[in-house]
Amino acid sequence: METPDTTLDQANNVEAGMPQRAWRQHITAFVFVSILGFFLAFWLSRPSQLSQLPVDRLQSLNQGWVDEKRCAECHEQAETFWETGHARTLLPVTDADSLKLLKQMNSFLESQGTPTSLHFDDETVLAVHERDGTTSQIRLDWCFGSGEHARTWVGTLTDSNGATDEVEFRWSWYHDIDGFDITPGQQQQAGSGYFGGLGLLFDAPKARKCFACHSSYLPVESGKIQTSELHAGVTCQRCHGPRQAHVESEGEVTDPFWKNATQLESIHRCAECHRRAEEQPEADVHKHNGNIARFQPVGLVQSPCFQGSQMTCLTCHDPHLTLKAQDSLGIWQCTQCHDGTESKHVLCSAGHETGCIDCHMPKIKMDSPLKFTDHWIRIRKESESSP
Ligand code: HEC
Ligand code: HEC
Ligand code: HEC
Ligand code: HEC
Ligand code: HEC
Ligand code: HEC
Ligand code: HEC
Structure with a gap:
């Protein structure tokens, strides 16, 4: 929190150096500059706060951790989870x-x-x-x-x-x-x-x-x-909070985060590690920059699909299964909303009924031998960065 203090100080110095005029003007200027300073401070402090997020959350997880082998006694999620990339x-x-x-x-x-x-x-x-x-x-x-x-x-x-x-x-x-x-x-x-x-x-x-x-x-x-x-590894209690009390009480709900989360809260929780849009310099977030494909939430929140619905990462991903086990390249992800019934949005105007991901969520090559799926779901122009 060093940034806000410095900036507020600077703002106040500007105010102090002003010529003495009417009392009222002085107060108005003070309030104005302080508000400006506050917003500037908030804006400047954002990136560092965001990148601290994973570290901060881990501090809070240190209380009440329980052996995760216990989860399998009561939850089928624990049968498949340990094969995932997270684990x-x-x-x-x-x-x-x-x-x-x-x-x-x-x-x-x-x-x-x-x-x-x-x-x-x-x-x-x-x-x-x-x-x-x-x-x-x-x-x-x-x-x-x-x-x-x-x-x-x-x-x-x-x-x-x-x-x-x-x-x-x-x-x-x-x-x-x-x-x-x-x-x-x-x-x-x-x-x-x-x-x-x-x-x-x-x-x-x-x-x-x-x-x-x-x-x-x-x-x-x-x-x-x-x-x-x-x-x-990114395991059960990283996403569900410490579960000692939950296990001892045989199922008392201790952290209902995922049940109550709004669309953005949900996305932001995954983006703690997968990166939030606000963490990218604004100038980098455009359709010709393939590098942002690496940070799935950044693209997703730009997509008309996200903006026009309640879509979250969980619309298409089950964190307890490997990508393969959830038919990750299927069309079920899209037909949840694009199936042609009147209440469910539009169909592909190019007339396609399969292969949605190939055209609207292609894999993008990075500089190293890595590819990432572009989560900015959209109609793509020839000139845009492509696989
Ligand atoms: C002795 C059985 C038992 C064990 C062991 C157990 N749970 Fe549960 N869990 C339950 C029951 C019962 C529910 C349903 C509670 C409800 O919906 O009221 C539940 C619900 C949940 C839920 C959804 C509701 C919530 O609290 O968010 C999550 C997530 C969960 N458990 C995670 C875990 C994890 C992680 C572990 C291992 C660290 C674990 N559980 C161990 C019995 C257990
Ligand atoms: C990467 C984050 C993540 C990890 C790791 C994770 N979960 Fe979950 N889990 C979720 C999310 C998100 C939901 C809510 C799913 C939804 O609402 O569609 C959930 C839901 C659940 C539920 C409730 C299911 C229901 O039908 O209400 C249980 C039980 C659960 N998880 C247990 C576990 C156990 C046990 C582990 C470890 C073996 C685990 N989870 C690991 C993110 C995770
Ligand atoms: C604590 C950090 C963290 C959080 C929180 C997190 N992830 Fe991840 N996620 C990772 C890392 C690290 C990997 C890379 C795993 C690997 O090494 O292959 C990953 C990989 C994935 C993959 C690829 C899975 C695979 O098996 O190849 C998906 C899909 C994914 N995450 C979705 C989510 C979703 C959805 C959420 C929120 C419910 C979430 N993640 C929350 C860190 C995180
Ligand atoms: C802000 C959270 C974050 C930090 C910090 C971070 N990683 Fe990751 N890392 C991730 C996520 C999320 C993924 C999954 C990326 C994906 O598959 O889309 C990942 C993936 C990886 C992978 C698998 C290859 C890949 O690109 O999928 C390696 C290796 C890795 N990270 C190493 C590191 C090392 C080493 C550091 C420190 C120098 C580091 N990471 C710092 C979140 C992070
Ligand atoms: C509309 C469906 C959809 C939504 C919503 C979605 N994904 Fe994906 N995701 C996919 C598809 C399709 C793949 C490619 C799967 C494969 O290659 O097997 C993928 C792959 C991934 C991967 C593996 C690395 C990569 O880029 O190929 C990660 C990590 C991931 N998604 C994270 C997320 C996160 C985090 C969110 C929420 C911000 C999210 N996804 C939302 C469909 C979706
Ligand atoms: C949760 C609902 C939902 C899901 C799932 C979904 N979409 Fe969408 N999609 C929308 C909405 C809402 C719009 C905006 C349409 C409108 O304005 O009527 C949209 C718009 C689009 C557009 C037009 C974008 C543009 O550039 O104008 C394309 C292309 C698209 N979706 C493809 C897909 C594909 C491919 C998938 C599966 C990977 C998918 N959608 C999954 C809700 C969804
Ligand atoms: C071969 C590439 C290709 C495939 C495969 C494909 N699309 Fe499209 N899609 C396009 C193109 C190109 C457009 C834009 C056509 C236009 O300008 O009218 C489009 C447009 C759309 C739109 C926007 C419709 C509108 O009226 O705004 C949606 C939604 C969409 N596709 C969904 C899908 C879904 C869902 C699938 C899988 C069932 C799919 N697409 C498969 C190329 C494809």
Whole structure:
């Protein structure tokens, strides 16, 4: 909350420096400038508040957590859920899937003649980089991403304040090519500094954000992530709140959020991690910018479908099933509203009865070997960014 104070101070200084005129004018100017200052402060403080959201919510989840194996006693959701991307989005490096890919990666790095290599020893994986006669190294300890799209490894370290920093490894595995390439957001050219050849060094606040969007229980003490207690993955209580009281009472409703949420509240809850439209610079949100496809809520709220109905993410997604298990490319998602009965909106004016997603929600290629589904459902012009 530093921004609002500074801005209000500045606003008041402007007011104080005004020539002394009538008393009334003075008050009016003060009120006006204060209101202006308030809105400016609000506007300026928005982005940082938004990006804090996942971290803040995780703090509140630390109370009343219960073992999620218990959910299966009473809920069928727990039978299918553990296969989803959410459940598997963060793994310890020693997970079998992670180790298998890292071993393949090591052969890849060698075949490419890169100055980076991986060394495996019992429970540890060491990434080593040699440059100009000096060697730098980091122990990789987490694997981000379920592998539906990609996997990126990170190593954590304790900084001089005792807080957890992180190095995001330079090389990632991509599902679409079943192979390896530079991590999304990193430069083709290796950076400078001790960790430059190994990847990007993130300070503690940034490291914490990474974990906050990929885990459900994240105890932090004086900036240090208590990794032994961390619950990896986006699991039941991340979306349903702590459930100890619910389990002990055998079903008392403790967090009815999803039943009562308005359309926007619902979208925003998913967008805590999938990103809200307000988090994107306004100038970036236009039909020719394919990059925003990565942030599904951003496009969705621009769509006439969303704006003309009560559509939320749940209209098409069941968070307890894998995408495949919910016939994710079917036309049922569209015919909920476009089935030609009078009360249910229009049919395709180009006359198509199948393949809705191909034309109105195509997959868009990113710079890295990644594709995302464009959730800005619309009639697309030839000139717009395309698959
Ligand atoms: C001993 C049985 C039991 C266990 C264990 C249990 N639940 Fe429930 N749960 C119920 C019952 C019964 C209801 C229906 C309550 C109602 O609708 O009045 C319910 C409803 C729910 C609901 C919908 C209503 C609400 O409270 O939001 C959610 C979500 C839920 N449970 C999540 C969980 C999670 C997550 C776990 C595991 C941490 C869990 N439950 C463990 C019995 C259980
Ligand atoms: C705590 C952060 C977080 C929240 C909250 C969240 N997601 Fe996700 N979601 C993720 C991450 C991380 C992934 C990537 C999973 C992976 O590694 O494949 C993901 C993946 C997905 C996928 C792809 C699933 C798959 O199995 O490949 C869908 C669909 C999705 N989320 C929908 C939703 C919806 C709908 C909501 C709200 C009900 C929601 N998410 C809330 C973080 C979150
Ligand atoms: C604001 C929340 C948020 C933060 C912070 C965040 N992620 Fe994610 N991450 C997501 C979501 C949501 C997805 C799912 C994207 C999708 O499939 O549409 C995802 C997906 C991924 C994937 C799978 C590949 C992909 O693009 O689907 C990897 C790997 C990943 N994140 C790594 C990281 C790392 C490493 C960091 C920190 C440097 C990080 N993430 C920070 C929310 C976040
Ligand atoms: C990504 C967020 C997310 C995760 C993770 C998640 N749920 Fe849910 N769950 C939801 C949403 C959203 C709804 C409301 C669905 C709706 O209204 O259509 C819901 C609804 C429910 C309900 C009520 C269903 C009903 O018919 O009223 C139960 C029970 C439930 N979830 C249990 C679980 C359990 C158990 C887990 C873990 C195994 C889990 N959920 C994981 C988002 C999630
Ligand atoms: C009108 C239907 C519809 C709505 C509403 C919808 N989605 Fe999707 N979503 C899809 C389809 C179709 C796919 C592609 C499925 C596939 O590839 O199997 C998809 C894929 C995804 C994926 C996987 C990554 C990607 O981009 O391909 C994520 C994550 C996701 N949606 C999140 C969300 C979130 C968050 C919301 C709410 C803001 C949402 N979706 C609303 C239809 C929808
Ligand atoms: C929850 C209801 C709902 C769902 C589900 C839905 N739509 Fe829509 N859609 C609407 C509404 C409302 C409009 C605005 C139509 C109007 O103005 O009469 C619209 C408009 C459209 C338009 C015209 C957009 C433009 O650029 O003018 C297209 C194309 C479209 N929908 C395709 C789809 C497809 C494809 C799906 C499935 C992936 C889908 N819709 C799912 C409600 C929905
Ligand atoms: C081969 C590409 C293609 C497929 C497949 C397709 N559409 Fe369309 N759709 C279009 C085009 C092009 C237009 C615009 C036609 C025009 O300008 O009149 C359109 C227009 C629409 C509109 C706007 C109607 C209006 O009067 O504003 C809706 C709604 C729509 N489609 C829904 C769907 C649904 C639902 C499906 C699947 C059952 C579907 N489309 C399949 C290309 C397609």
